[in-house]
Amino acid sequence: MNIAEVSKQLDISPDTLRYYERIGLIPPVKRNKSGIRDYGETDLKWIEFIKCMRSAGLMVEVLIEYVELFRQGEETIAARKNILIEQRNQLAAKMEDLKKTIDKLDYKIEVYENAILK
Numbered sequence: 001m002n003i004a005e006v007s008k009q010l011d012i013s014p015d016t017l018r019y020y021e022r023i024g025l026i027p028p029v030k031r032n033k034s035g036i037r038d039y040g041e042t043d044l045k046w047i048e049f050i051k052c053m054r055s056a057g058l059m060v061e062v063l064i065e066y067v068e069l070f071r072q073g074e075e076t077i078a079a080r081k082n083i084l085i086e087q088r089n090q091l092a093a094k095m096e097d098l099k100k101t102i103d104k105l106d107y108k109i110e111v112y113e114n115a116i117l118k
Contacts (some may be wrong), residue, residue: 001039010047017047024064025050027071057094058087 003014006115021037026046029037039047046067053063066083070075 001041001044003037006039006044006047010044010051012047012051020047020050023060024067025060027067055085056091062087 001010003017006012007014007017015035017026021029026043029039029043032038050063054060062083068081069080069083
């Protein structure tokens with residue numbers, strides 16, 4: 001699958017795909033005889049993972065570290081797991097903060113609704 005097809009399928013720009021590969025956020029993509037990127041299923045799974053993690057707010061640097069550890073092999077499994085646990089804990093804390101904000105907004109909306117009904 002070429003970069004345009006991947007871009008369309010995963011809704012991510014070709015420039016972003018090139019950037020992610022250049023900075024090591026996704027492993028290097030194989031190229032065909034003409035030098036054109038030829039994305040495989042594994043590449044697509046990496047891109048989906050990175051896209052998901054980025055949309056959740058994970059920092060590029062953390063994800064680069066994770067990918068580098070992955071490339072080093074099975075001896076880094078514990079380190080990779082620790083990165084994911086830490087990121088999950090940070091996201092859970094953010095979710096709790098967002099929940100509190102939503103609760104406050106709901107309260108304020110209710111106050112205004114009650115004021116309008118009077």
